[in-house]
Amino acid sequence: MQRVIPDLLSNCTSNQLNQIHGFLVTSSLAQNPNLSSLLLRRTTELRPMAQAELIFSSADPPHVLHWNAMIRGYSHTGPFENALKLFEEMPLRNLEPNSFTYPYLFHACSRLGDSRTGKKAHCHVIKVGFDLVPSVGLALFNFYIKLESSNLFNARIIFDGLATKSIGLWNRMLSEYVRAGDVGSARRVFDDMPERDVVSWNSMLSGYARGMDVESAKDVFRRMPVKNVVSWTTMVGALAGIGDLRAAKRLFDEMPERNVVSWNCMLSGYTQNGRFQQALHLFFRMQAEGVVPDGFTLVPALSACAHTGALGTGKWIHHHLIGVGLQSTAKVGTALVEMYAKCGDMHRALNIFVKMIEKDVFSWNVMIKALAVHGRSEDAVRLFEAMKWKGIQLNDFTFMGVLFACSHGGLVEEGRRIFSSMESDFKVKPKMEHYGCLIDLLCRNGRLEDANRVMMEMPYEPDIVAWGALLGGCKVTNDLELAERVMERVAESNSDESGVYVLASNMYAASDRWNDAAKAREKMEQNSAWKTKGCSSVLEAAE
Template sequence: MPAPLEFKILTVLSSCTFEQLKQIHAFTITTSLSKSFPISSKFLRRSTEFGGMDYSEVVFFQMDHMFPSQILLWNSMIRGYAYNGPYEKCIQVFDEMSLRGLKPNNYTYPYVLESYCIIGNYKHGQRLHGQILKLGFEVSFSVANSLVDFYLRKESRCCGNVGDGSLEYENLSDAQKVFDGMVTKPVELWNRMISVFVNKGRISDARVMFEDMPERDIVSWNVMVSCFARVGDLKTARDLFDRMPEKNIVSRTTMVGAYASSGDLAKARRYFEKMPERNVVSWNSMITCYVRYGKYKAALDMFLQMYSENVSFDAFTFVLVLSACSQLGDLEFGKWIHIFLMKDWFQLGATVGTALIKMYAKCGDVHMALKVFIKMSQKDVFCWNVMIESLAVHGRSEDAITIFNMMGKRGVKPNEFTFSNALFACNHGGLVEEGRRIFHCMKKTFGVNPTLKHYGSLIDLLGRYGQLGEAYLVMREMPFKPDIAILGALLGGCRVSNDLKLANKVMQHVEELKSNEPGVYVLLSNMYASTGQWRDAASTRENMERKRISKNAGCSIVLEVNHGED
């Protein structure tokens, strides 16, 4: 039994600060309490819990002389490196143990496997699995659980992320073999395996595992209901929902989303109204459905209902409502939302701020959109892109380029969409020199490879504003085969400059594409007609007929409106 002073030190170590830890260290050395293994082991472990390992290394090397064969000290260092890094040192300490003849235990392996995962050394991690099997530690829950985690993370790292943000698992056999061989499998681990199968799209395997579970919790049921709702199998989702021994707000919200995703908004609303309790996620789910199916007025009405029922909003709520305002062109409602947001203006996130900018721009008040942009404290690259595009659409091309130039000064790296918007602004404002500069700095300054769309914007800009020869040269030298959009832009430039010779060259590229786009043929025919070359104009039209290319004639619709009597 520890002495009173020793017991007191052990108690204090659990909650001491780093400065207090160093004082305890000095005290234990001067009183010879450092020779107590319980104090030394507890002290070393606590020293690794402050985010760094420099001090712990010094302490460990001092203790190594007193307790050279105590595995607990080595485990503390391995655990410390696994939490704080460098992770390579975790593996070095583990290797050093083997060289000294020290045998790892079930507390050692989980941290080493974690370090192998973090540094991506899966080959050595699999070798470690062989050692675990050889020594019989696979029966330990902590080790087996770490092995399952190791293989799941290995597969997710190898296969990357899928489009919706979930992890893609190509081969789950290793993880499943470890899982199947585990003696103890808590429900949380079953749930994780089922979730992985669901994310992989292996619905039938997930269902089999779900049915094999010795016990299920609310999470188990919710995962499966959500799974079948996501793939559109409403019958199975509803069957599982009805079978649930207990339902929570997540279960009910999932069913609301399932019916809404299938297009049955009426049934989704009925489920929503019957919910005994609703949170912001439930409301957002319903508003999302209205926005997705173009029921923007219903989305705004639901927001007003939230407001009347004193439901707390989150950022996603405001993004949805501002999107609905944008689609409706409802500037007044959007301004009301803006006033709402002013209460926490300095906490306004980039996502909500960007939605507010888009709302003002789409509703025609680009000046206010710019004011919001300037006042925002958090701006990501998407926010900058929206502001540049909004200014360009409203004819403020020079302001759009000013915003583009500000990005570099603020340390925000533009992406390919930024350049598309900046070139769009140059095109609409006739800013040829700026367009050239922006295009040429893409790769050279920012490391962004121009796409076919970027080349098309530059070619259109040059051709439209009298630089037809340069536009044609850019087309010839670009690393892509020109598409009909680029050829059409170049042909449009030929019309501006009345350059029939180059127009015929462009049409040769059109012929090579074997495109049935009627616009380019009509444009060439009109060019011939405008210069009095009627025979060539007629020949172009005949060529269209031979190729069975037709252009629908434009038409106007005049509505007779009965205003009624005064």
């Protein structure tokens, strides 16, 4: 019976565990440290740690196997601190940790982020020679990967010291370098590998793709002995990432197998490069081929609808595809809000926003900007105040949206107050764009002196947007003298932006200063500052 108990414990249920426990106690087999430690280990797997603690407290005499079982239990289910406490108590009980103790200890240190205890244990492991034990070395490797993910120096030392390395471990080292953005080190690991599988090749391909080194990615892709759907999708994403959509689409069409991630990759490539019509065409093709979309499909599809004004298609996506429960995610909900807002249906955009279960800061930012763009400045400010009340972490995009609302709604004092609170209350340092919004707010309301003072005192060199805002204010107040000084500064900046010259020309013309108006136009021509021509999205979609 003693021989079959280990097998029984490894496969027993919670109810059967009680029967085995009772048998061990009544038969005195509970005094056997091997069996009692196995009982304890299985208890930590099936029951709360409090029950394991009762069994542990009755173990007499204490044995290192019991302590290992408890440390293991705490390291997997918590409280992780208890694993460290037990380890520190072992010498007080005249118990010496062994090679089975340390892997669990390093795991607990990783979960706690306790670098100090882990490194101290590492030193002891080296002293007693346990660092040569494969399980300890692997635990140390995982410990340093988790705690020093941006600096893989110690992890690499442990890796190099391991006597045997499986292909899985080689792939782990390779992928960690790729994740850290150290493609050079990743390539050296790749070249040193005694054997490679498709995961190895895909990791190296991903490293080059993330680093935008498309030529090296092409070389790896070309040399791959075996390619799977991940390989093809990664290469498509690399080409789309540098804007080579023709090559990306050609490779996409050549794929022997495509999954939803492949479609999403191509779809995102189109939207990120402003090819919204092509994105919609691809989405419809995806539906025609019976590919079931996920949340990552719907976000770029809805973005394409928003930018093309395709409200009907957006509603179709909403009613026919969101019904499967994907609307509940923050990303999809936000994409819906943006789509309806950009297509002019603010009532539905606000209704979806209010009903969203999950909202992140981006969701709030999109709604604030939408209200501002549609002239509902006071509602945008109220939403901003609600964000503060809910304790949501505001960012620079939040302030851009609400300052834009104040600027276009004439909320001068509100805008100044919000701008002043950015750094003092929320630790968000104003960027040039925020100063530009404040300047625009002041200029739109005839506060030219205040706007000029902001421009002189801000820690940035005024850009053409700021000068344009000040020039717009000059038009509001018909201050030609200040307008001329602004034009001198614009000329010094060698800007090729046509808007300021057109604005100045119109101001002169309104004051019957036709010669000055003509000169402003001449300067625009001399600086090659021409208005950008419009273009049709129909031609773009045909490419």
